[in-house]
Amino acid sequence: MISFLEVLPTEILFEIFDYLTAFDILYALINLNRRINHIVELYPLQLDFQQISRLKFDFICRYIQPKQIISIYFSDEFMPDQVKLFNKYFPDFHDRFIYLKKIKFINTSTILSNLSINVSSLSIKTYLKTNNTDYFISKILNQQAQYLTFLKVDGSYVFRSINTSFPLLKHLIIDYCTITEFHRILHYFKSSLTHLNIFLDREDNLTILNFEHLSNSLIYLKINFSQEILISFELIKQYLQQLIKLKYLTIEATGTLDLMNGQLWEEYLFEREIKKFNFKFTLSNNFICHQDQNTLLQSFCSSFWIEKQHWYVACEKGEFKSSRPIIYSIPYFQPSLIFYSLNNNLPVTTTNKDIIFKYVNHLILTFYKTIILPNSLFTNVYSLTLLTSNLPSIDILQSIVNLKQIRDLDVSLIENISIDEFYILIDCMINLKNIKMQYNPLFIPPLHIHSYTLIPNDEETFVIDKNNIKKFSYLFFHIKNLEITIQSKDIIIQLLNQLHYLERIKIFCYQDYLLNIKYNWFQQNIPRFNRINFTYRITSSSLFLSIGNTKHVDDETIVTNIKRKTVKCSWHKSCSGCQLQ
Template identity: 30%
Template structure:
């Protein structure tokens, strides 16, 4: 018989509280609760009193979300990620109904992902949180929430409607901004940013220049004093005049403090960008602090011997030991790029061999370019010349794998896109014998599900994507999905009856995220309220635990976020009584319906 929690002695109990708190600083909240919760009373007390939690709700399991809600109060959170994506529908509304945004009095960093329009009013008081210094959002429309105290701002996407919201960017005060990431801005806005953001040290920005005047306007920012920038990541695309090295020189000359520089010209690069000797002169004279320089230049109208291009980058300046700025040239696409930074990480149908004259990398380091690849697609015409050792995502369009070409033991995501010679039994055998790390399986074809007698369940799979598999009524009687994949937490599939959906929800006991594409299903359940009542009536699981959200979209998809089975946990965190009452109220009330660890906090 195990001892009661208060009588257990554990090695962490002998450590100073500060040691555990220092460990917590590097972990997400759900990792802390999963790894340390209920180890001992002493550790639980440290968890309940810790005040610097980083909460990441993106793609989180519903049971882990509920656990955090019970144990962690908003004044203990310094960074928060909320997501209303398809795998966590209406999460922000659910969470902020428990904890209004003005209760996060120590919040320093907030990230909003795919926030539903109906939830946006919940952030109206965000500007009252004076501690907030980092804000990461999807689109510019969210800029209206913030005040003038920000030190870090990230906008991840650019959508067509964003030009309507450019006024939010123009009205924003940049006086405190130190780090700024924008997916797009005009050269007029860039001039405003560089004029007003006097404390800006890190800038990531993309420019689309559609007229000749814009190129000159971009380069002549007319700052009288040098800028404080130490990190610059600049992407430019133009469809008019070619972008030259001289343009960059005029622009960069006012940035003598640069330590890290990344330039990406995705179209319209001039020939003089290939002149390594002139780059060397400019860097030595104007960028004395530059330690890291990565670039990718798409060149137009090359009029010289392509094999001699790299001669400019084989000088001691580029190859000296403390710098090692190696480059490669893709003659087929006329692209000059630094390696390994811009070396391909995703490759389809590999068949090329690295040629010595195409890179300045020493021959004994050529493997770096292959080891850089983490995603690979293999087709019938592939002729790999090297063994890929670090692939994490593999897509197969062929009926077998040559293990001399790829180390399959590291693969985490496997996609099958061919039915040739594949059966479910062969697939299971291959994964069990050779791919211990695979947890995400995507069967992107109508794979043969016959001859599955004596098959051993594939217990390691947590994510199953059958988006191209039509789960017809006939097949559903032949295929016992809960038996084949007993530990599924996330499922994507097609169905043609709602009964199949109810069956999978009820039988896959660990299921937390589910997306069902409804094919040719005539029904009167298109209204959320009616669907909700029908789900409670037909599903034993959902009627037993009414703690779920779902979303109907216009493309005949229905997305669920539900509580998967797990052994019950004992609540020991302090000050959680009111939260538990609120959570129970959510579980018993009508459901809400539809109509990475790396912490970045600026000091």
């Protein structure tokens, strides 16, 4: 029998693939038949390892074809040692990933030391550096200097041993830099940048910012000044006067009150023919502003801002007259996290407040017994934190936020939570994936929720000890992700021996020293760890562990040649409706 999937043209299948992750594509379709295999291998894959489990990481590495990969994002935050493991799977990485264009190292402890000349986009943000990390960064930047068109780094320190030019570079992002270092970078790079995104910190010599090297090329500028640098409207005009091609401008700064004068900005933006302007200005501690929010926004309510440009502005200011105001573009600088309290103190805006409700992703509700309900519903919140004395009623919560959208729920600061009411709340959150709460032995976790962060109550120092480990393991047998505080290393052993579905666990242990835990310790104390893949990161009081599936290759050896293997059972094949060839 031929399935509908079989007769779809390649172009339609590619359109479907655009909505799926690399793991979804490979797991669902690889080894169904030769035609589907061939189509999957033709599809340009983007590998995003930022929030991946060890199990999925191993699967992807076994079934990808290097020539189909166009971008890779590495991150050690969710799964440690990704770069090292990837290097073991593909020791000849430089020669096999011939169509790779873009690579990101996001909070990794190391980087790949040898990239193809085809890699034109590179992002580097490292942490927990090894002794060789800085050396590898300098090496890779020198290697790729002639080919890069996009470069993002977490600080200007990576360029201190770089004395080469970047002739093709058009897009540069530096998360931290001083003005002096920035001038040095422009001098050596000799790049005709069109896009620049930079954070500038204060230095003692108060160097004047100079954009002369970019005067005839820069079109997009995003600049964030440290709070220690006092900025004024006139100073910004002085800095930008050399950028004659500038059309898109984003500024974040702390400074004088004239930064908040919409009329001054209107005249300047009109004169410079700026096409898009986003800003966030905070009044410096050196100044006092007695104007309220509505008064501060009046100069941003002209026809230029509202009708012609459709540029809208919000203002936040404390209850005291002397409070420092913050004024910013929305939705660009609209906070994704909002505290919604008893007084319903949302920012004042130059447009309908519905825009505030639309762009909030993380909502923190904080009130005691009563609350003023909002005029609109927070419709796009996926993370909800309740800082309340008791669990609010379902009716109140449904009047504030769309509960069906919630994926992450934090009730860890509610001390006396009603378990029955909590079950009702969970039932209303049909997309709930993660729960953070104080551990309650009366709580029976729903089987469809696999991720928990459990904290001890005020009377305890840890969640699990020798007295409750058996009950806990029985109730939470199904969980895949867990963050928890335990009593000792012995409890770690029991926990890992009993929770067989775990993919990721973060353990805090303050009574035992953990730094002496090594790879062999897991294998000696947890028998199944001799048969599965795992990686870990450890400090004196915490252990972060990512657990994979049964080993296909020994982690201690270098993988030189991995071929496709059929891992789906015959039931999977027959249910797919596709013919086997």
